[in-house]
Amino acid sequence: MSLQVSDLRVHYKTLRGDVRALDGMTFELGDGEILGLVGESGCGKSTLGKSLIRMDGRMRRVGGTVVLDGRELPIDDDRAMNEFRFREVSLIPQYAMSALNPTRKIRRMVVELLRSRGATPDMAELERRMDQVGLPREVLDRYPIELSGGMKQRMVMVISTLLDPSLLIADEVTSALDVSTQKAVARALLGFRESGYVKSMIFVTHDLALTHHIADTVMVMYAGRLAEKAPADQIVKAPRHPYTKLLLDSLPEVGVRYADRRLEGIAGSPPSLLNPPAGCRFRDRCPIAGEQCAADPPVVELAPDHHVACWKA
Numbered sequence: 312m313s314l315q316v317s318d319l320r321v322h323y324k325t326l327r328g329d330v331r332a333l334d335g336m337t338f339e340l341g342d343g344e345i346l347g348l349v350g351e352s353g354c355g356k357s358t359l360g361k362s363l364i365r366m367d368g369r370m371r372r373v374g375g376t377v378v379l380d381g382r383e384l385p386i387d388d389d390r391a392m393n394e395f396r397f398r399e400v401s402l403i404p405q406y407a408m409s410a411l412n413p414t415r416k417i418r419r420m421v422v423e424l425l426r427s428r429g430a431t432p433d434m435a436e437l438e439r440r441m442d443q444v445g446l447p448r449e450v451l452d453r454y455p456i457e458l459s460g461g462m463k464q465r466m467v468m469v470i471s472t473l474l475d476p477s478l479l480i481a482d483e484v485t486s487a488l489d490v491s492t493q494k495a496v497a498r499a500l501l502g503f504r505e506s507g508y509v510k511s512m513i514f515v516t517h518d519l520a521l522t523h524h525i526a527d528t529v530m531v532m533y534a535g536r537l538a539e540k541a542p543a544d545q546i547v548k549a550p551r552h553p554y555t556k557l558l559l560d561s562l563p564e565v566g567v568r569y570a571d572r573r574l575e576g577i578a579g580s581p582p583s584l585l586n587p588p589a590g591c592r593f594r595d596r597c598p599i600a601g602e603q604c605a606a607d608p609p610v611v612e613l614a615p616d617h618h619v620a621c622w623k624a
C-alpha cells in the first residue's frame with residue numbers, strides 16, 4: 312500500500328477561530344494508482360495536497376496520521392519533511408506556472424534547486440525527460456517569461472519528478488490551459504507513471520470529465536470530508552452519493568444550448584468550515600435528506616472499493 316491517510320484533521324488558525332479544512336479524512340492509495348480528487352471550491356482539496364508536502368504557517372494538524380510506503384510522514388515538522396520532499400512526495404502547486412523564478416534561466420534554476428536538495432543534477436536525464444514531454448532543449452536557456460503556459464507547466468512537471476518521488480500531487484495543473492494543452496499535460500502525467508518516474512499520483516481538479524480520463528479512482532470531497540470514493544468508471548456510471556450525482560448533472564454538454572435547456576448548478580452553498588453544523592454537511596442542499604441526516608454519516612464500503620458517506624445511498 313503506497314499511501315494511508317487516517318482520520319486526518321487539519322485546521323487553519325484565524326482570528327475568528329479554527330477553519331476545519333480537513334475534518335477526519337481517511338483513505339488509501341495503492342502503488343501505481345492515480346487518484347482524482349474533486350469537489351467544489353473550498354472543500355479542502357488544496358489543503359490535503361499541501362498537508363502532505365508543506366504546511367503553511369497557519370495550518371495545524373489536530374489529529375490523524377499519514378503513512379507513505381510504510382513510513383509515517385512528519386507532516387507538521389517542516390525540517391523533518393525535507394528528507395521526504397521531492398524524493399518521496401512531490402507537489403506541482405496550483406499556480407506552478409507563476410512559481411518559476413523569473414530572474415533565472417531554467418537551467419540555472421534546476422541546478423540550484425537540486426543542489427539545495429543535496430542532489431547532483433543529472434542534466435542528461437533532465438533532457439531525456441524534456442524530450443518525453445515534447446519540450447525542446449533550448450528551453451533550458453530561456454527565462455520563464457519566454458515560455459508559453461503549457462511549456463511552463465510541463466517544465467514544472469519535469470522538475471518536480473526528477474528525483475522519482477513515490478507520490479506526486481498535481482494541484483489543478485490543467486485549469487489555466489486550453490483543451491488540447493490540457494490533454495498533452497494529462498498524457499505527460501500518464502507517461503511519467505508508465506516510465507516509473509512516479510509511482511502514484513493525486514490529481515486535484517474541478518474537472519470531473521478530465522479526471523475520468525486519467526484517474527483510476529475518483530475521490531469526491533465535500534466541506535472537509537470524504538463524500539464518495541470509487542473506481543473512476545463507477546463514479547461516473549453508478550454514483551451513489553447525491554452530491555456526486557448533482558456534480559455529474561451539472562456538467563455542461565456539448566451541443567445543448569442554454570436557451571433550450573437550463574444548465575443546472577447545485578443550489579445553495581457549502582457550510583462555513585469555521586463552525587460546521589453537526590450531521591451530514593450536505594443535508595441543507597440535498598434533495599433526499601431526511602431526519603437521519605442530522606447525525607454524521609459513516610463512510611461505508613457499499614461495493615468493493617466503493618466508499619460512500621451517506622445514510623441514503
Ligand SMILES: Nc1ncnc2c1ncn2[C@@H]1O[C@H](COP(=O)(O)OP(=O)(O)OP(=O)(O)O)[C@@H](O)[C@H]1O
Binds near residue numbers: 323353354
Ligand atoms: N490560509 C488560510 N487561512 C484560513 N483559511 C483558509 C486558508 N486557506 C484555505 N482556507 C480555508 O480552508 C478551506 C479549504 O480550502 P482549500 O483551498 O483547501 O479548498 P480547495 O477545495 O482546494 O478550493 P479551490 O478549489 O478553490 O482551490 C476553505 O474554507 C478555505 O477558505
